[in-house]
Amino acid sequence: GQNIDQPTEMTATEGAIVQINCTYQTSGFNGLFWYQQHAGEAPTFLSYNVLDGLEEKGRFSSFLSRSKGYSYLLLKELQMKDSASYLCAVIDSNYQLIWGAGTKLIIKP
Amino acid sequence: ETGVTQTPRHLVMGMTNKKSLKCEQHLGHNAMYWYKQSAKKPLELMFVYSLEERVENNSVPSRFSPECPNSSHLFLHLHTLQPEDSALYLCASSQTVQGVESEANYGYTFGSGTRLTVV
Secondary structure: OOEEEOOOEEEEEOOOOEEEEEEEEOOOOOOEEEEEEOOOOOOEEEEEEOOOEEEEEOOEEEEEEOOOOEEEEEEOOOOHHHOEEEEEEEEOOOOOEEEOOOEEEEEEO | OOOEEEEOOEEEEOOOOEEEEEEEEOOOOOEEEEEEEOOOOOOEEEEEEEOOEEEEEOOOOOOEEEEEEEOOEEEEEEEOOOHHHOEEEEEEEEOOOOOOOOHHHHOOEEOOOEEEEEO
16 A cells, blocks of 8 residues: 655754654655645645755755655754644655645744 | 635534535636545545546545536535544645646645534
């Protein structure tokens, strides 16, 4: 079967750096998304990776290794507003989106 | 208004009621989706409409009935639901371009969801 694994919950300190990992086993690969979802709000697009390597967007970076079936989202200079759930999703060979259960990130002062 | 709008934000209904969820997108996208989000579970795709035609129904029970009257509007009609149907129901839209693998093809814009409680 197809599977996306990410930690259920993580805690980090304001101003610090946190890395949220995502591993996947899917039938084919056509790209990987990261979305952010604040409680009670819509998921919003953060990043898209289809080639190996690191994509940087301001305080957020996303890394992909297709050979390892692995991605991570790196958040720097954490702010209280970064407290949210982070969803990893993979596009499989049929161009279907396979979603992880999300990682709830708690930021402490 | 911009983006994807869902109404109502919250809904409590009995198992014998009939209700409808509404989704409207103002982005000019050609595909719309219904997802179910339960606590600590991955998003579950329920229905996909592309160019107003249903292209996927992931074995969803018949007590959920979608309707897509035009490319901007999507409804989810609910009847005789069960308590286990309580969840957050998310609508999303995207602009799909055949054969093109890009962010434009797969980036979804989500609505804020309807929090459904079945009692």
